[in-house]
Amino acid sequence: MQFSTIKGLNHVKARLIEAANKDHVAHAQLFLGPEGSANLAMAIAFASYLNCEDPGENDSCGSCPSCLKNQKYIHPDVHYVFPVSSTKKITGKDVVSNSFLKEWRQFLEGDVYGDISDWSVVFGGENKNLNISKEESRSIIQKLSLKAFEGRYKVVIIWMPEFLHPAAANGLLKVLEEPSEHTVFILVAHDREKLLGTILSRTQLVAIRSFDHLEIEEQLIAAGIPEERASHLARLSGGNLRLAFRTASEQAGDQVSSAKDWFRFCYGRNMKELVRRSDEFHSMNKLSQRGLLKFALSLLRDTLLVHYGDSQLLKLPEQEKDFVRKFSQVVTPEKIEPLSLLFSQALFHLERNASAKMVFLDLSINVSQNLNLQHLEAKH
Numbered sequence: 469m470q471f472s473t474i475k476g477l478n479h480v481k482a483r484l485i486e487a488a489n490k491d492h493v494a495h496a497q498l499f500l501g502p503e504g505s506a507n508l509a510m511a512i513a514f515a516s517y518l519n520c521e522d523p524g525e526n527d528s529c530g531s532c533p534s535c536l537k538n539q540k541y542i543h544p545d546v547h548y549v550f551p552v553s554s555t556k557k558i559t560g561k562d563v564v565s566n567s568f569l570k571e572w573r574q575f576l577e578g579d580v581y582g583d584i585s586d587w588s589v590v591f592g593g594e595n596k597n598l599n600i601s602k603e604e605s606r607s608i609i610q611k612l613s614l615k616a617f618e619g620r621y622k623v624v625i626i627w628m629p630e631f632l633h634p635a636a637a638n639g640l641l642k643v644l645e646e647p648s649e650h651t652v653f654i655l656v657a658h659d660r661e662k663l664l665g666t667i668l669s670r671t672q673l674v675a676i677r678s679f680d681h682l683e684i685e686e687q688l689i690a691a692g693i694p695e696e697r698a699s700h701l702a703r704l705s706g707g708n709l710r711l712a713f714r715t716a717s718e719q720a721g722d723q724v725s726s727a728k729d730w731f732r733f734c735y736g737r738n739m740k741e742l743v744r745r746s747d748e749f750h751s752m753n754k755l756s757q758r759g760l761l762k763f764a765l766s767l768l769r770d771t772l773l774v775h776y777g778d779s780q781l782l783k784l785p786e787q788e789k790d791f792v793r794k795f796s797q798v799v800t801p802e803k804i805e806p807l808s809l810l811f812s813q814a815l816f817h818l819e820r821n822a823s824a825k826m827v828f829l830d831l832s833i834n835v836s837q838n839l840n841l842q843h844l845e846a847k848h
């Protein structure tokens with residue numbers, strides 16, 4: 469994780485980099501940001517910068533041995549502490565972060581913007597009695613008593629200190645106040661109200677605002693979501709990147725299942741259903757009508773990619789991937805161009821205010837013919 473992987477927040481990055489370069493790094497910092505913000509990503513990028521062997525003006529180098537270890541979350545001087553609970557396999561005194569490092573890396577690789585319930589799913593904690601225990605605070609102190617053996621800094625990232633058991637918090641007060649030299653604590657929190665005053669008073673605040681609408685939109689587009697849909701989702705997300713991605717994948721699921729049904733009705737020449745769908749389509753607003761046709765077009769494009777074995781496809785949400793794989797078995801490459809043309813024409817007519825019902829019904833009949841033509845050809 470580097471600063472460059474986080475959109476925006478340039479003043480926060482600049483402030484952290486300046487502190488590192490001037491050797492004025494506060495030894496206990498609180499990265500406070502709302503859910504779905506970059507607070508954890510920023511803490512990891514900062515830890516990488518602090519121990520980078522060849523840091524640049526704006527970022528860690530990303531390629532030195534230290535950066536490579538940080539990218540895999542295995543740097544021996546960067547310690548992660550997070551809420552855990554007992555599971556079927558891990559109980560009692562073993563319920564500390566160290567026992568869950570493999571799952572923690574999985575979680576970070578999956579979604580560094582995830583929340584506590586996402587984390588609970590990853591490690592199998594079933595959302596029960598999560599906390600950062602007294603046992604954990606002992607283990608932190610023990611780790612810090614070892615000499616730093618690689619990097620310039622020892623960094624302890626405590627994710628969600630809201631879950632610190634009071635006894636654990638008390639156990640940490642002394643090291644937060646007087647840590648050994650070149651030790652940095654980064655507490656990554658969402659909710660200031662849930663933190664103990666004694667912790668707050670010992671940490672320097674680094675406020676991480678939520679992402680703005682444009683920053684979310686750009687990240688959705690980069691993940692392969694069409695522009696119009698990305699912009700819509702960004703506006704709905706309220707600055708929560710996790711939410712934006714979740715909604716994108718749920719909506720994709722809905723759209724995929726309705727596109728799947730519709731293609732099936734076309735293939736089976738089920739006119740009764742196709743007429744009903746045309747009525748449904750007619751009652752949608754213009755933006756959704758266009759969105760649906762554009763989505764179908766993107767499915768066709770992805771189907772073509774499957775035929776040519778393009779790995780771009782791996783970025784798609786699971787349901788979409790599954791659909792285009794199956795769809796590609798029915799729709800051969802030479803059929804995709806005429807099909808795409810039909811969709812482009814339908815979009816053209818919609819934009820010129822033709823009756824949405826007629827446009828959709830025409831499209832259904834033409835797609836139905838095209839798919840069945842292929843069906844016959846395939847038999848011969």
Ligand SMILES: [Zn+2]
Pocket residue numbers: 519520521522523528529530531532533534535
């Ligand atoms: Zn580096």
